[in-house]
Each structure stands twice: as structure tokens, then as C-alpha cells.
Amino acid sequence: MSLSDDSMEPLSPTLPWDRFQNWVHCICVVTFDLELGQAMETIYPGHVKLTEKEKMNICYLSFPDSNSGCMGDTQFFFRIRQCSGKKSSSASYKEYNRSCPAALQTDQGILYGFVYFRQIRDKSIRRGYYQKSVVVVTRLPMIALFSHMAGIIAPGFFEHGETSLEAACHDIDQWPPPIPGNTVNLPIMGTVVQVRINSRSDKVIGMPQIKHTTPLMPANNVLPTINEVDIFSAFQPVLPHIQMLWELVLIGEPLVVMAALPSVCSNTVQALVSMIWPLKFCTDYRPYFTIHDSEFKEYTTKTQSPPAVILGVTNPFFAKTLQHWPHVVRIGEMMDATPKAFNKLKKAGGLKTLDSKPGVYTRFRPYLSRDKTFLKRLAKGIQTKRPVEVQNAMMKRYLLELTQSFMIPLERYMASLMPLQRNISPHKGPPQLRAFDSEEFLKTIEHSGPQLTSGLKGDWVGLYRRFFRSLNFEGWLRYRQQEVNQKLQAIHVEALCQADLMAWIQDKQEVEIVDLILRLREKVVSAHNQKIPISSDLVDKLNTHIDSITATLPSDLQTVLKSS
Template sequence: MDAHREDGLIDSPNFIQNDDELLNRTLAVLPWDRFSNWIHCACVVTFDLELGQAMELIYPGHVKLTDKEKMNICYLSFPDSNSGCMGDTQFHFRIRQCPGRKSLMRAHSQYNRDAPIALQCDDAHYFGFVYFRQTKDRSIRRGYFQKSVVLVTKLPFVALFNQIISIIAPEYFDNGEPSLEAACHDIDQWPIPVPGDTLNLPIMGTVLQVRVPSRSDKLIGPAQTRSEHGHTVPAHTILPSLHEVDIYSAFLTILPHVQLLWELVLIGEPIVVMASSPTVTCHTVQALVNMIAPLKFCSDFRPYFTIHDSEFKEYTTKTQAPPPVILGVTNPFFAKTLQHWPHIIRIGEMGSIGSSPKLANKVKKAAALKTLDSNPGVYTRYKSFLTKDKAILKRLMKGAQLKRPVEAQNAILRRYLLEVTQSFMIPLERYMASLMPLQRNISPHKGPPKLRPFESEKFLETVEHSGPQLTCGIKGDWESLYKRFFRSPNFEGWYYQRQREVNQKLQLLHLEALSNANLSEWIVDKEEVEIVDLILKIKEKLTFASHHHGIVAKDSVSRLQKQLEDIVSTLPDDLQSVIKT
């Protein structure tokens, strides 16, 4: 492995694969352990004439949800009463996990270690994937059958769980609880979600073949398709992605504003998406969050948000500036309640895919949105820092006229946004690399060196000569865009993650230097207090190695353990007994 990676971090040589992953795949597990690796629980929410939305069933039965979590799931599992959704409706939501609950499971922590940063499990939120059915039924006093099946999970696999709920829910509506139990038992047989593996997931008579994204994947180009056994296995349904949504269709009526929206999402501005159905809002909100991939969106986002949400007052108060959150809403009440928000996106009814869409070409002032009946468009006072790239819009419009497949249009737009984001991040990554200490300065006789602090002014001095305009070709005030980015949660999240990764690498290199040094020779003329100090440092390193045994070379740990034993043996017996306790 090279000493330096493209992202500017020093790699420690001889990384090894975590043995626990192999053990986890072969050792016996308790009932529902594998199920919990994928899904927290399945719920059925019904309409009760006395109570309104009510939790009818939680499966498996041992899973606990707090009253607040149950309430949020119930209210978010039905489309708003103004939506008039007849038949079947699919959408998803995101809610906070109540404090004091168990953090991430071991399988999720292992997944996070190798997953792309933007796709890591979040220990503070749940996703809920909903399949709602509303049909006329004269046998019911209210005249309608209204019920939702919901999958609650921590994994951000939007495409996968939308597919799974579309398989499970119709079976449940036709055959009742035994079919839901059978589906959950199928999921309880699934292997652990390991980044890089292609898995075959049987569910109710079909098999979904999926590849779990890995941090080491190439961002552009076809993904690898090797299974956990080293070969591709035939499957009934191959999902091209676990998590991606069709961003082209989501932005079809507001395509001229895609670049402006990218800026708003990048700098973490508050955005509300208004549409007539939760299917549209959740699709659009998820598309917004995905716009800045591979950068992680670090603010809160709610693909579907209602007036009953426990955070309603927090997110709609007018006594302070709106928080950096993206909300998807359908209730006309929000057009008045959120009128003070700086950025409002109104999504119109979707036209026929492939036809030339009627575009909202002009950005409208935020104050112009008075009701939910306003025309589709983007309402904002924000002035873009960058000049509009008309070439991408022309290409997509020409594709629509030529009836280019939606999948191809989506791939073109996704690649464009990826390249713009990468162009924005490359100078930041390059600057972070310049803050790294030189490898030759890592000494076994000193503490590990630290990353030098990030100085925004020094970084901004580099933008004119090596900024994004050189790689993506978009002109504009990139410097001011970076300044806004530095004040956003997205920068904080990126910088914290980079700091953590760099410091871990420095610890690994320092451990390596200690294990290779001739410490027995070094202690010959040292005082006892210095030798004890060295022993404590080595013990600290061995503790670090035990917590990171998936990335620390075994032979380095063995050498360091031997060094420790040799040094301890040179001390007087009474001191040895104290150190060994």
C-alpha cells in the first residue's frame, strides 16, 4: 500500500482485515440478530376512530419504541389528510431517536468503518419506509380502509427499503400478519451488510442482489460486482444501487435551478420543499441531500414533515432564524407557517417522463409564495456565487426532446453534480494534506505529531491559482462560496472526520515506529522514571491497537508486545510487580 493516498492522508502499511467479520459470518447468532443488522422493526399503523392514527402491531414483539417514537411513526405513516391519496402510496420519513437509547449495534459500527462517509449509519435518527393503502370500504364505519406498513431502520438504503416495503406490504394486506412474520424471518437469514460485498437477499419468494457501497469504491465508473464468495450469483432482481434516487425526475420542473440548489445544500441553508404528496417531497428532499455526494450532508433533513411532528415548534418558530434543515411538507398550513423561510421549493405535478418538461425558469422572491397553490418554482432571495453553467441544462433538455431514457438523464446529471462537488473539495483536501506532519518527523522517542490547525485565510489564498474553476470550468466568486461553506455544518462534519482520520493514521505510524525501534538499547542510560514513562506509552499504544484491531498490523502489535516484555524485565522485581498489576 502506498505511503500517501490521493486524499492527502498517510496510510499505515500492512493494514489487515478485521477477523471479527469472518467470525461474525460463521458463528451462530441469536434469533433476530441478523434481522436487527438491517431493520429495527416492522410496524403496522391503522386509523382508529377514537384515537386517529394508532400503532396496531410492532414486529418482532421484543423491540421497544418510546411513546414519542411511536407517536412520530404513527403521524408520519399516513399522508396528510389534504393529500387525498387513494390507492397505494409509498414514501419515507426520518425521525430522531429518543436520547438514552442504545447506540449503534456492533454490525452497524463495523459497517460504518468501511462505508462511504455519506452513507454511514446515524446513531441519532431512524428512517421509516411507508406503504400506505387507502380504499373505499362500506363495512368500515368511516367508509375507508386506511392502513400503513412501515419498516424502521438506521441504514440509509433508500432504494433497497423502498423495494422491500413494496414487496412486503401488498402481501400483508392480502394475507395478514403471518405474511409479515414470514418476511421478517426471511430478513433474519440475511448476511451482515459488509461494504464491498455483493449480497443475495431472499424476500418472500424473490431474491434481491445488491452491492453494499464501500469507501474504497471508485466514484465514477461501474461498481465492482463480486459477491462474498468471489463470484457473481444470479438473482431475480438486481438493484443498481442501495441508496440512490432519481435526481433528474425529482428536479424535472426546476432543472434551471439545479446549480443554485447545489450551492444552498452545500452551505447548509434552510430549505422547505412543498408538494401535494409525501411521495414527491421525500423524493425531492432525498435528491437534495444526495446532490453534494460524496460529501456528507451534516444538517438535519426530514423527507416528510407534518404539523404533528415532535420537532414542529422547534422548526417553525419565528422568534429565531430557521435552523439548517431541509423539510418536505404537503399541508397548505406550512405555506403560511414557513413563509419567513429564506428558500422554498414548490414542486408541481410530474408530467410524462421523457417529454419536455414545463420549466420554472425564473427564481422568484421568497415573499412571493403566499399559498400552496403558487406556481412551481424556487422562491429565494439568495444570489448565486457562481455563474450558471448553461451547457448541462442544454444537454438535459436536448436529451428530453430526443426521449433519452430517464436512467441516462439521471446518470448525466448525477455525474455533473459529482464532478462539481469533487472540484470544490479537491483544493480543501490538498490543503489538509499540506497540514500533515512529515513522516520522517515521527519519532518513537517523542509523542505522535499532530495535524496543524486549519487556517481559512491561508486556504483562501490558494483558490485563485488552484481553485475549482480550473477543474470544472465554472466561473464565479468561489472564494465567497468557501467562506459561507466554512460556517456550515457540512464543513464542520467534513473537518471533524478528516481530523479523526488523520490523527488515527498518525497514531498508527507512531505505533509502527515504536514497534520497529531498538528500545532496549535506548533505555540503557535512562532513569527509571523515563523507562516507566516509556512503558506507559507502549501500554497506551497497545490499548489503541486493541480498539482498532481491524486496521493495525498483527506483526506490529506482536513486536510491540515483545518490546514491552523486554523493557519490563530490566526493572527491579518490586517495580515489575507494580507495573504488571
């Protein structure tokens, strides 16, 4: 068996459509049938199977669910659960998740759909309209990339028919794997899109170093990002409440975004989720949600508190159905988002119709004081017609620094839970990370809290306490504990490789020696499965130890060990 130096995983031949599945689950065409309503017309490639529930959800989420009459072309995206029993365990996704930022990891059992909907008048059709959607379905949360790809693939289909979809699928099947840190060229329907895939090792602020693994062909267009959306435009109607929204997202509160268009609500929901970057948003969210969704009853029941989910909706029916929700964000048309549209907070329960004024409807009292200086800078930028790209960059940096100010004390405390390196012994088991103690952490805030990097005043301790009850904290803690424990395992392996194990076994019983060999073997297997992040050199040293120690045992015992 040959092993790759980088991954230490067995090399296997690429089967047809393997490379396609690395990126895209399938491409669907959804049409309007006078008798059935939205109906699945085509699924590419043909071998991909969707359950009836998945087909139904994709169909209903692929058309605007409102009276807005989206004429022409409209793009938006949605996020759905994949049916149980069909969760992906693809090796490529495991490799991708190991190396990408936590916020960009794939979630098992979650599918994203990138919709390109076309509605035009057509007298030859009984209903009077041509209505059809092309949907790119994927497990990768690369919002900017797949929105861009849908914008290339769908017009080709509308102009040339199904043969263009076949061509697009064959193009995607030639793409290199999505390896974080690499810049890739992605040929698609006569054009080449170049994009860099974010890596876990990237610096959060500043442009990451681009690693070229292969000579890059000329690209027709270069995407600056795979996942970011225009958060300034998304929040322009509710700018005064930007910090409060950040707090609500951070602590995982139930939120509903109401807008007239699916493109606006899906972008706004994604903007909300990205507010706490690079922290991963660990609760559920639906950039676009309809009354036909299979989770409709689960999310709209009034018999219990609303679930911790962010919903994006356009149907006026939701204004009544969700008026018991504690936090509602109403987004108006972007053209109305001038400084005059800066609005006061409305109390929850006051939103009776989708035609209500843009604003945030809530009884939530923020833990932190409002940063009036930053809001004035944004408002001045609107008045002076500062480019949206500049406003967007300002807002992203502000939210990033706010999130970092909140997370740095947590990261510092997490580091303090690490055992001292001098206490790591090759003759004992790998050390464990100390348990996270929230009260012990809160005692550190007075001297090393967010006030060291943020000028905002307020109840930081109260915000941390509320954060500790959220799924975002649970997800962050689980992710960091796994990372740190893997690092401790790697340090322990290094100690084993450097130790004189031959001298150690001199006075040991056979049972102890066999136990040591089995433990070393287990380390090698974990390294091959990348559960322990170590180099191939260390794996070779482990194997050398195993061979040398095994050779000291009686021949019959050696035979048993080699056959096991």
C-alpha cells in the same frame, strides 16, 4: 480470547435477533382508528420497545398529511430523532461506519421509516376506506434498498396478514452483516435481493470492484445501488435552478420542499441531500414532515431565524406557516415537467398557497454563474425523449464533478497540514495535524482553486467563506481530522515497531521504561478497538516489544505490571 484477523475484535456468539438488528430496528403496522386517528397496530419483532413519542411520530408520518387523497398504494420515507437515552452503540454499526463513505454513515439517535401506505374503498368499514401502512424502521440510510424491501414486505402483509411479517423478520434475521465493500444476497419472502454495500475505498467515479466473500446464490433481482434516488425526475420542474440548489445545500441553508404527494416531497428532499455526494450533508433534514411532528414548533417558530434544516411537506397549511422561510422549492406533478415548465426565479414571500406554480422561491443570489451549456443538454434530452436513466446519469455526474471541483482544493490543503514523515519519531508522541486556517487556504485558490477542474465562473472565494460557516464544513473537517490523525497514529506505531527499543532503554530510568510499556499497551488496546487502523502483524510486534522490555525489569515490578 480469540480475535478475528480482519477486525481484531473479540468473537462473540450471535444472539437471537442480533442479525435482524444489524439491518432493521423494527417493522410497524399503522392503522386508522375512528376515535384515535392513526394508531400503532403491531410492532415486529415483539421485544422491540418504542417510546410513546416515537410511536406518535411514526404513526403520524406513516399516513399522507394532505388533501390529495392518495388512493391505492403509495411509498415514501421519513427521518426522525430517536428519543434520548436510546441511542444505538451496536458494534455492527461502529464497524459499518468505519468502512462506509461518510455520506452513508448511520447517525446516532436517528431513525428512518420506509412507508408503504394502502388506501382503498371498503364499504364494510364505517369510514368507507381501508387505510393502513407498513413501515420498515431502520438506522441505515440505505434509501433505495429499504424502499425496495418495503415494496416486497407490505404487499405480503396486505395479502396474508401478520404471519407474513413474522416470516419477513425471520428472513432478515438470517442476513449477513452489512459490511461495506461486500456484495450480499438478502432473502426476503421467497425472493432474493442482491446488492453491493458502498465502501469508503470505492472510487467515486467508475464502478467499484465487487468483492465476493461467500459464494452467491442466484438472486431474483439485483439492485444497482443501496442509496440513490432518481434526481433528474425529482428536479425536472426546477431544472434551471439546479446549480443554485446545489449551492444552497452545500452551505446548509434552510429549505422547504412543497409537493402534493409524500412520495414526491420525500424523493425531492433526498435528491437535494444527495446533490453534494460524496460530501456528507451534516445538517438536519426531514424527507416528510407533518403538522403533528414533535419538532413542529421548533421548526416553524417565527421568533427566530429558521433552523438549518430541509423539510418536505404536503399539507397546504405549511404554505402560510413557512412563508417566512428564505428558500421554498415548489414541485408540481411530474407530468407537467416539460421544457415549458422551466420557470424564472420567484422572490421569497410570494408563495401564498400550495397551489402556486412549480419553481424556486428565494432572494438568494448564487455565487457561481449558470452553466447554460449543461442546461441546454438536459432540455434537449427532454425534447428528444432521452431515457430518464441517461438524463439521471448525466445529472449525477455533473453534480459529482461540481462537488469534486469544490472539494479538491480543500483536500489538497488538508494534505499540506500533515507533518513530514521524517519528523515522526518513535521516541516522541504521535505528531498532530496542523490547525485548519481558512484565510491561509483562501490564498491558495488563485493558483490551485476550482477553476482548474471546473469551467464555471463566479465568486468561488465567497462560496468558500459561506461554506466555512456551515455545519457541512464542520462535519467534513471533523471527519477528515479524525481520519488523518488515525493515519498519523498508525504511522507512529509503524515507527515504534521498526525501532530498536531495547537499545533505547539501556540508559533509561525504571520510571521511563514503565511509561514506555504503558504507552505500548495503550497502542495495542487502541488497535483492538480499531481506533488505530493497523494490521495484526503490527499488533504482534508491539506485544513482542512489551514482553521483551518487561523482561528487563526487576521481578517484583514485572509482577505488578502483569497484574495491572
